[in-house]
Amino acid sequence: MTGPETVLAAAVGDGLRHDPRSVPEAYDVPPAAWHEAVAALRAAGFTYLDFLTGVDRPDEAAVEVVAHLAAPDDRWRHLLLRTRTDAAAPGLASVADLHLGAAWHERETREMFGVEFAGGDPRPLLLTVAAPVPPLRKHALLTARGVVPWPGAADPADGPGGNPSRRRVRAPGVPEGWPRGEGS
Amino acid sequence: MTGTPAGPPPAARGVIGLDAAACTSCMLCVRECPDWCIELESHQEQVSEPGARRPRTVNVLDRFAIDWARCMYCGICVEVCPFDALAWSPEHRYAGAAPGDLVHDTARLGGWWPTGS
Numbered sequence: 001m002t003g004p005e006t007v008l009a010a011a012v013g014d015g016l017r018h019d020p021r022s023v024p025e026a027y028d029v030p031p032a033a034w035h036e037a038v039a040a041l042r043a044a045g046f047t048y049l050d051f052l053t054g055v056d057r058p059d060e061a062a063v064e065v066v067a068h069l070a071a072p073d074d075r076w077r078h079l080l081l082r083t084r085t086d087a088a089a090p091g092l093a094s095v096a097d098l099h100l101g102a103a104w105h106e107r108e109t110r111e112m113f114g115v116e117f118a119g120g121d122p123r124p125l126l127l128t129v130a131a132p133v134p135p136l137r138k139h140a141l142l143t144a145r146g147v148v149p150w151p152g153a154a155d156p157a158d159g160p161g162g163n164p165s166r167r168r169v170r171a172p173g174v175p176e177g178w179p180r181g182e183g184s
Numbered sequence: 185m186t187g188t189p190a191g192p193p194p195a196a197r198g199v200i201g202l203d204a205a206a207c208t209s210c211m212l213c214v215r216e217c218p219d220w221c222i223e224l225e226s227h228q229e230q231v232s233e234p235g236a237r238r239p240r241t242v243n244v245l246d247r248f249a250i251d252w253a254r255c256m257y258c259g260i261c262v263e264v265c266p267f268d269a270l271a272w273s274p275e276h277r278y279a280g281a282a283p284g285d286l287v288h289d290t291a292r293l294g295g296w297w298p299t300g301s
Contacts (some may be wrong), residue, residue, distance in 0.1 A: 151223045152215035156243040159227035169215060 002044055003034075004079055007184035011040035019082075024068075026080040031065075034083050035093040038067065041081065042098050045071040050078070053094075054113035056138045063090040063113050064138075067102075085115060094120030112136040145171065146178035191274070195255045198276035202248055203298035206269035209243035213261035213270060221254035222261060223247070247294060252278070252286040273298040 008016050008027050015030035029037045050068040057064050062084040070078035085092055094117040096103040106117040107125035114134035124130065133140040150171035157164040170176070192198060209226035225247040230239040264268045273296050280286050288296075 131240045147222070151217075151220055152211060154214070154224065154226075155211060156228050161230065162228040171220075172215075179243035 003130070004041060004044065004046065004077075007036055007040045011036045012059075021078060024078050026082060027088045028082045028084070031085050031092055031130060034065070035083055036037055037083075038069075038095045038098050041069055041079075045074055046079070048072050048076075049095075049099040049101055052109060054090075054109045054115055054136065056113065056136065057084065058087065058138050060084065061087045063087050063115055064184040065090075065092055065109065066116060069093070090115040091118060092116070093118050096120055119155060141173075141175070141178060143179045145174045146180075150174070192276065194272035194274055195272065196276075197259065197272050198274040199252075199272075199278060199296045200250060200255075200259075200262060200293070201271050201298055202290065202293035202299055203246065203269045203271070204245055204294055206246065206267045207245050208267055208269075209245050210266065212264050212266065212277055216260050216264045218258065218260065219254045219256055221251045223249045223251075245290070247290055249287055249289045250293060252288065253283050271298055289292050 002028065005016075005018055005027070008029065012029045015033055019026040019028060027037075046069040048070040050070060052065065053112045054164040055064040055066060063086075064082055064084050067081045069081060070076050083092065087103065090113065092115060094102070094106055095119075097108060097119070103121045104125060106115075106120045107123060109115050110117060110120075110122070111124045111127050111130070112134055113122040113136055127135075128180070131140070152169060152171060155164070156162065157166070185260040190258060193279050209224060214222045214224050224245070226243050228241050229244050231242050259272065262272060275296055278286075278288075
């Protein structure tokens with residue numbers, strides 16, 4: 001069986017990157033080559049799609065899409081195929097024509113990360129009402145975090161015998177005045 | 185029985201125990217917990233030492249509680265405690281009939297402190 005790196009290099013060309021630190025082995029491809037990469041791997045024996053999901057990378061202004069693929073006839077050799085889409089308009093080709101099961105994973109990735117899968121099933125999978133910000137994007141804030149009192153606001157110095165001399169700490173990740181202030 | 189025939193391995197994340205005598209109410213675990221599942225009530229007292237010019241301020245723990253329904257067993261609280269007052273125990277039989285049964289306070293958390301090797 002031809003190794004995945006050879007197969008991907010032939011399909012994707014210069015844009016292929018192998019991540020030597022990743023376990024399992026991982027390959028990064030440009031988003032425009034996503035469908036070809038998945039097709040080439042499927043033809044090379046990676047016929048089992050375990051999952052497809054997103055990772056928000058706000059420091060890179062990108063939403064990464066990751067697929068975990070395995071080759072049942074090669075002792076279940078498995079790998080991660082990854083790509084970075086533009087966070088402003090995350091979009092990728094659907095691979096549901098290659099792996100039927102990808103349809104559900106793409107529906108969930110669409111509603112949780114806002115990634116548009118061209119040619120894919122546009123129906124939401126889990127959410128009955130679309131969230132204003134895709135819930136698994138890191139800039140999506142939880143209303144509960146603004147209305148539930150943060151246990152960390154308490155301090156031993158607050159009581160009658162106390163000696164308060166420190167500045168107030170705010171809950172990490174909760175903007176000032178949320179949910180009615182900034183970020184709402 | 186779960187895990188091996190002898191039970192779960194000693195390092196299994198079953199529950200977190202509290203050594204209340206070691207706790208200084210520094211609030212680090214409460215503030216670092218991603219789930220906000222730790223509650224700590226405390227106050228300050230002035231302690232006079234013989235021979236010292238001024239009394240010193242000490243924190244006194246009143247109540248330490250963890251809500252296991254919210255806890256995600258990440259262990260950040262155990263790692264961050266500067267006084268090793270929190271520790272993992274492989275004990276895991278604490279299912280409750282109501283959500284409130286999963287809030288364990290100071291005494292119950294003290295009972296989970298790991299014993300043995």
